[in-house]
Amino acid sequence: MKLSGKVALVTGGSRGIGRATALAFAAEGADIAFCHLDDGTQADATAGEIRALGKRALHRSVDVADIAAGRAFAEEAARALGPVDILFNNAGINIRKPFEAYTEQEFDRIVDVHLKGMFFMAQAVYPAMVARGEGCIINVASQRALKGAVNSAPYSAAKAAIMGFTRALAWEATPKGVRVNAIAPGPVVTDLTAAMTPEDRQAFIDALPVGRFGRPEEVAATALLLAGPDGGFYVGATLSPNGGDVMY
Template identity: 40%
Template sequence: MKALGETAVLITGGSRGIGSAVAERFASVGMKVIIHYLQAHEAANEVARRCLQYGGDVLTVTADLRSRDQLLRMQEKLELHGFTPDILVNNAGVAHYGLFTDVTEEEWDDNMAINLKGMFMCTQLFAPHMISQKYGRIINVSSVWGLTGASCEVMYSTAKGGVNAFTKALAKELAPSGVTVNAVAPGVVETDMIKHLNAEERALLQSDIPAGRLASPEEIASLVYFLALPESSYITGQVISPNGGWQT
């Protein structure tokens, strides 16, 4: 096990929401933090500036998770800077709202490419390093809808259900190598993904949640961090859903 200052964590989709909160949580303990983004250059730099206030090393990288070539170039950059990740947080994803009968084939393919294929390719690139050193953490950010399904979110629910199955299967494969694989499946979190809700819809949603409120990104980040700890080595293949008691 490396010292904290030598341990590197890669967060995909780290420029906002849960991803930025995860980046700051790891930076706060002195880990080397890699913030991945696609187009949000300034937002990623702002997250990096906040992380740097903790005194650790921070690197921002851009890549389209749908492109293996771009991911390979990202991997080369990380290796060049000595930032090969020991912890991978597959956080990047996109939601989709609408009737199933209106979903186009192009929308389906793109959603699966970002939410599922990107996670697969990223993990496949960085898992060998973890296997070779007999230590690593892979944490996939899923959704409560991957567990229960949601009307008008069939495509998103399907992709996140795939994330959960991927997590359970890969955990069994990598456990002998000292690498854990877990998923965090949040309920409703205060991020841009719910900005389409109006005040009445938000109030109705909150009334359905036993905790009486939405989650903060920092609360989800705390669970991600816990799963990355050395002390969490016996937790693998789990899909944990912090949702305020909303879905059980």
Template identity: 40%
Template sequence: MTSLLTGKVALVTGAAQGIGRATAERLADAGAHVLLADIDGGAAQATADGINATHPDAASGLAVDVRSEADTRAAVRTAIAQWGSLDVVVNNAGVTRDATLRRMTVEAWQAVFDVNLLGTMLMTQAAAEVLREQGSGSIVNVSSISGKVGLVGQTNYSAAKAGVVGFTKAAAKELAHRGVRVNAVQPGLVNTPMTSVLREDVLQQKLAEIPLGRAAEPHEVANVVLFLASDLASYMTGAVLEVTGGRFM
């Protein structure tokens, strides 16, 4: 694993905690330099400091709001200024604002679309400017199994995460002839701060749906992101990989 991304430069959004943090750690384990972009720049830098403790100078943190065109472009410029190129982008930043359709507000709908879908488009657009000229690159978008099956209380999130799949496939077609691959992962239930707020009965109901019988740890999603990011997946583009322990297969 150590040599999969040697000499490569990666940018991971929402990297301060959870799946993004585990992904940044895995990419650094694989030899990459990693820019951890998060709306909480201090937390991103603290996570980067943790990575640097075992991989000196491999990581740095940056305050980035993926909803901002200026921020996403600045993030791409920062990665290149720091390490000379950009090879891997992981669009992981995401939020939920759960409510049943009866109670769904325009604010909750928009908030989820802005981070999960607009943010993914803006960062991909900014990175693609560089990757298509370079003639190589791998973009991995973090969707959700909610975007495949639709989950009660998540009309906004399910729609946005399904949107990430459509976006991934369209961008994959636009960028393939320039040597740039675009793929997605659809995690199921993962032990992160996002899911730590679930009510116990809701958690038990979800666990009962999972053939492997447990939630994923963040690094188990990160391993699949690493695979798609690396040349091991050199003939994959527009693919959507489920990382669900068999839930909703």
């Protein structure tokens, strides 16, 4: 098993890409701590699936934009399950509207959850990884960081910043034994894409070479590659399972 004996912390882990990744990691031997935001029923179900795979699960409601709350959760996870070996920095939100209609509060919320939340959650687990001389941090960006999107200016900007953060941290972390990479998924069947209008969804699908949205499990497979022993030569990379939406 590729992650036997490891402990993974997954933000936004109760559903969607986070849930699929938590289950993929557990299936390969990792114990899982995951957070969500007021999603207790679904989180209990996800934890039950992890335990059914024979692995330990811990979950809490945490707003990752609250730095103190994120650090407290990381500390609790380490106490309960052991040192965190893998961080899957996934929590995210979006508010779709025209550029000129965004308020300062909406802008701040999107950037705080995505960029600040990821930055300081990584900071919460990083020192212990450095002390052990090993660890893995995977930050979830988006194909919108690569191509932009209508009605998603703050989201696209935050996701692009995550890619820059990933590269910068990789320069510092790699010599200390901590691998840092990112994933920029394309359109995937999640709660975020479910909020699209049927017309927008169909237009998006029609423009994709594969002719469909992705499945969370397909992104989880990329996360497993980066987290496991086969991902050792990826440094500061952004892998983009996107169905051909962006080719580069």
